[in-house]
Amino acid sequence: MFFAAQTIQNACGTxxxxxxxxxKEDEVDIGPQLKEFKEFTGAFPADLRGDVLSNSELIRDVHNSFARSSPFISEDQRSATADDDVYHFVAYTSIHNTLYELDGLQPAPISHGACSAAELPDKVIPVLQRRIARYPAHEIRFNLLAMVGDLRVRAREAGDMEALLAEERKRTGWQWENALRRHNFVGFVGELLRGVVKAKIAAGEGEYERWVGEAKERTRRRAEERRKKGGAAEDTDA
Structure with missing residues (x-):
């Protein structure tokens, strides 16, 4: 069984x-690179596997090609801890006819009893329900992702061109969404604001305070205008 400890933050999905x-090497062609990685780390303990995984150039490059760009977070800043469990992806799969929970923040795989691959969709439901029940009843921030074969292959085999086109359109949309996600201008805006503040302070004593005061006054006027418009709308409705 392959199990690796999660040794860095923000990598739980990958x-x-x-x-x-x-x-699933017996069922899926994972390719020569992942196969070589699995064979190389086969005799390693879970924590060392996690280190090798996080230092794999191939895996890191693929992960970063989908990860949200952020100027404030570095994958190498700190190790993952139990505190990362708040928003955390965990794998559930059938291995050797046993349902396992593979959580990189746990010391080892967790067995949930006998389960064949065909039984997985039914037997994983109560396990997920128990996990969700650990959180407050009002908590709704949960995601469930299923790993399936490429639906385009199934559509081609069935000769279903409509389904094939639909899948191709999905992937075009995904590429566009991923391109947008990769652009993050927070760092640029932060540097721009620093430059503006620095310029205002350098302009002379009191200039910075005057600038802040003018901004507050403009904000106050806009808020007052919104209140007046809201009152007018209420009078009209009445």
């Missing part, structure tokens, strides 16, 4: 996918 994929 690691959960790999936890499933690398345990």
């Amino acid at each position: 690691q959960a996918l790999l936890s499933v994929l690398l345990n």
Whole structure:
């Protein structure tokens, strides 16, 4: 069984996918690079596997091609801890007819009893329900992702051109969404504001305070205008 500890933050999604994929080598062609990675780390303990995984140039490049760009977070800043469990992806899969929970923040795989691959959709439901029940009843921030074969292959085999076109359109949309996600202008805006503040302070004593005061006054006027418009609308409705 392949199981790796999560040793860096913000990598749980990629690691959960790999936890499933690398345990399905008999069913899925994982390619020579992932196969070589699995064979190389086969005798390693879980923590060392996690280190090798996080230092794999191939895996890191693919992960970064989908990850949200952020100027404030570095994948190498700190190790993952139990505190990262708040928003965390965990893999559930059938291995050797047993349902396993593969969570990189846990010390080892967790067995949930006998389960064949065909039984997985039914037997994983109560396990997920128990996990969700650990959180407050009002909590709704949960995601469930299923790893399936490429639906385009199935559509081609069935000769379903409509389904094939629909899948191709999905991937075009995904590429566009990913391109947008990769652009993050927070860092640029932050540097721009620093430059403006620095210029205002350098302009002379009191200039910075005057600038802040003018901004507050403009904000106050806009808020007052909105209140007046809101009152007018209420009078009209009455």
